[in-house]
Every structure is written in structure tokens, then in C-alpha cells.
Amino acid sequence: MNRVESSTVVNEAAHADTDSLLRRARDGDATAFAGIVRWHQSSVFSIGYRMLGRRDAAEDLAQDVFLQLYRKLDSIESFEHLGFWLRRVAANLAIDRLRRVPYTTTYTLDAVVEPDAPEKTEDHLMTRALTRLLGELPPGPRAVMVLRYQEDRDVAEIAAALDMPVNTVKSHIKRSLTALRGKLVGTQLITAENLFEGNGP
């Protein structure tokens, strides 16, 4: 069995496993639902964290998302649909909360991801700066950037998740990247000559 075939078999097995997890959770198996929570908690929590900028707020949001999921389990068709549903609800719930309490996201010290391996000081500073600047974007564009660069979702899926036209999503990405580059120039972490490198998706 070559590497591709092996990978396909593993993916199919995982797929069958996750679908079985979803089916058991729908049938009222609490252990299966806990498995779903553990499987997706990082993604849901991170969306809340990048959007709201605080761990406590992000945990509250993630908990609300999973409680909503628990009530809507019967409407979830597959594990893929489950992932999409969770991202959609988490992002929209975060946007709603930011609009209700229009605070500028102030990242606490724990907001910056500690590197797994020792990184160059310059990269670590860049990470801190980007995280902070992302928190200055308005809620809609911020959600677009989180789904695009944290969750690695394509433009069409982001548009579907946030109920936005595809062109609006593309426009948000382009403008946000430009804004981030401009602000990074101000922080001296990026030079003017690579300001216009890359135009996003």
C-alpha cells in the first residue's frame, strides 16, 4: 500500500469513526457528545479567543456554542456539517457579542500563543503585533480573517458561514491585509518594501 492509499484508508476509518460518534451522540450517548466536544473544542475556543481577546470570554462563548449544538444535534447531517455548523455559530455569536458590547479587544498577556519551540525573538514580536492588530479590526472583517487564517477555510465557506457575498469576503481579506501591513510598518516589524507583497486570496 503506497502512502496515498494508506492516507485514504486512515481518512475513511476516521470518517466512519466520527460519523459513528455523531450518531451515538444523537441517540443520547453522553460519552459520544463529550468526544465531539473534545474533538472541536480547540477550534471553537480559538475562534472565540481571537474574536473576543480574552480566555474567560472565549470559554463562555465556546460553552454556549456546545450547548446550542446539544439542542440542535438532530439537525446535524454529518461530521463535516458539524464542523461547519460550529465555526458558523461560534463566529456569529462572537460578532453579536462584540456588537452588543462595543469594546476594543484588549488582548491580555495570555493572548499571545507561546511558541512550542524556541522561536526567534523577531517572529515572536511579529506574532504579538499581528494578534494585537487583528483585535483592532471591526467584528465582521476580524471574523473573516480568523476563519481564513486560523481555520484555513476557503472564501466560499467563509461567505456561507457569515452570510456574506463571496466578493465581500474577498474585499475584507484584501483590505485587512493592507491595513495590517500598514500598521506593521508603523511598528517597524515590516519594512516599506515588502508592504505590498502578496494580495491575499
Place this chain on the structure above:
Amino acid sequence: MSEDIEIQLRRALRPVEPSAGFAERVMRALPERAPRPALAPVTVLRPAPRAGLWRTLSAPSALAASLVVAVMLGQHVGEQVGREQTEREQRAGLAARAELMQALRITSRKLDLAYQAVNRPAPAPPPAEENRS
């Protein structure tokens, strides 16, 4: 610092884990949810409690039923009246026939008397006076 900002963003936005025990806290916050029964619940059809006939019928049905009852009642009363009238007529007919028969009997008796009177033999003449002469 020549790396594209998109790569830097992906690095900065690596997923982070919630604090330990997050899943357990979520599970504790879940409302009670009854497990699904293995089979769909059987629907038991109970007979509706008996209500008065008119309460169970709708207005048009009640009207139709009233009409049917009225027609049947009218028919019955009509038949009854007809039957009584026939009996009355029969009784009158019988009385008339009895009167006619009585009249005929009287007439017949009178005719008999008249006949007898006509056909009675004449009385013999009285004995002659010729012997004396």
C-alpha cells in the same frame, strides 16, 4: 522580515486549547436529555369520549340529520293519517251498503204484498135469489 504576512498570520493564529477540564464543564452544564427510544413510540388510538350526538356533528351535518328526521316523521304521520281516512271511508261504505240492503228488503216486502193482493182469487158471488122466485 521577508516572509509574507499571510504566513505570519497563520503562524500567529495557531489554534489554542481551552483550559483543562473544559469538556467536563460543558458536560456538567448540559440539560437533561432523554435517550432516544429504540423504536418509534406506538401511537395508541383511543376512542373519543362519548359526546352528545349534536356535539359531535358539525352544523351542516346536524341540519342534514334534522331534515332527514323531519322527512321520516312527516312520512310516518302521513301514512298514519291516510290509513285512518281509508278505514273511515270503508266504515262509511259498509254503513251505506247496509242501509241500501235494508231499503231493498223493505221494498221487496212491499212488492210481495202488492203481488199477493193482485193475484188473490176473486170472492165467489153470493147465492142466487132465483130459488125464491
